[in-house]
Amino acid sequence: MARKWQWFHRLGSPPGFYRASGYWLPWLAVAAALLLGVGLVWGLVYAPPDARQGNSFRIIYIHVPVSFLALAGYYVMAAAGAVHLIWRMKLADMVMTAAAPLGAALTFLALWSGAVWGKPTWGTYWVWDARITSMLVLLFLYLGMVALRLGFSNREAAGRACAVLALVGTVNIPIIYKSVDWWYSLHQPATIRLTAAPSMHPDMFKPLLVMIVGFYVFYALVLILNTRAEILARERRTGWVRDLAAGRNQR
């Protein structure tokens, strides 16, 4: 029992995670750069234009991946919050802290790219339909996570309050996802579904798939970088960080 979980406890400690993640970073960075580079050139240059929208549909290669990650990132943050609440794991609190501004940036990009696409397609930048409004609520939830943490001077209390907010906010994620099916909205229903073939020509869909995978890798990379910065900031007075700063450690 004890031996089986040793690797987990080592990885779960801030210095253990800092060392292990240092080895993952170059791989993630190369994979993200390759996937995003290939996906962008393929999607923006080689994919055929849409019959009705022309070239403006190409915003899908940014809009859909950042929207996916804005939603998935919230679950990452909420799961870290739950782990922190139950096991009082310091690293989970750091991951939760690192995920909030990243998720806010992705949500903002999703809203912004949607607005830029909406003007030529729908005829308006903004409409208060269920999908767009619930996405705006998600942005406020992410920003609220950042603000709530800044509002506490006690780190323990801040971590617990943020975890509760993250857990309550998970209700919004299925609402965002299903909003276009449950209510009449201006936003179109999902093109990519788990249960059916995508309602998109394969020549357009393949680069989108590359972009989605690329953004997942990119998200993992940035989340780890943010978490490492958070680890160093919180543990700056500990011996191992001092050793690291003085160059007394191999990594």
Added chain:
Amino acid sequence: MHPVRKRRLLVVVFIVVVSSIGIGLATYALRQNMNLFYTPSQVVAGTVPEDVRIRVGGMVVRDSVMRAAGSLGVSFRLTDGNGELLVHYTGILPDLFAEGQAAVAAGYLRSGPALEADQVLAKHDENYTPPEVVDAMKTGHAARAAREADAQGSSTP
């Protein structure tokens, strides 16, 4: 699992379940307000409030778009399959506005009933197709129609 952690796990589950039920009930109670637009059949049935700005969404009926000569005035009919509503609008329509495609018009109901719209938005569907494929589908349909016409012509010479 350690009893203290088990208790905390129950608290976490409790938070998620209770907030889901609460927000679920609130959105269920507000479900009519969650809709961006009314359907033409709701307008025809008279269940739509009068003298307030409303949005009506549906498919633009084919061959219903009439443009006024010498102005930007345009009128068209929206349908949801069960009812139709006439819409008058003065202004520039979005690029994707087309007959047989979905649109959302916002404005005030006038007697008729007709919607005096001050904004018309085009709704795009979830399908994405390259132009060549659309052309191929069109020529395919035309060829099949021609074949069927030929078959009919030869059976009754």
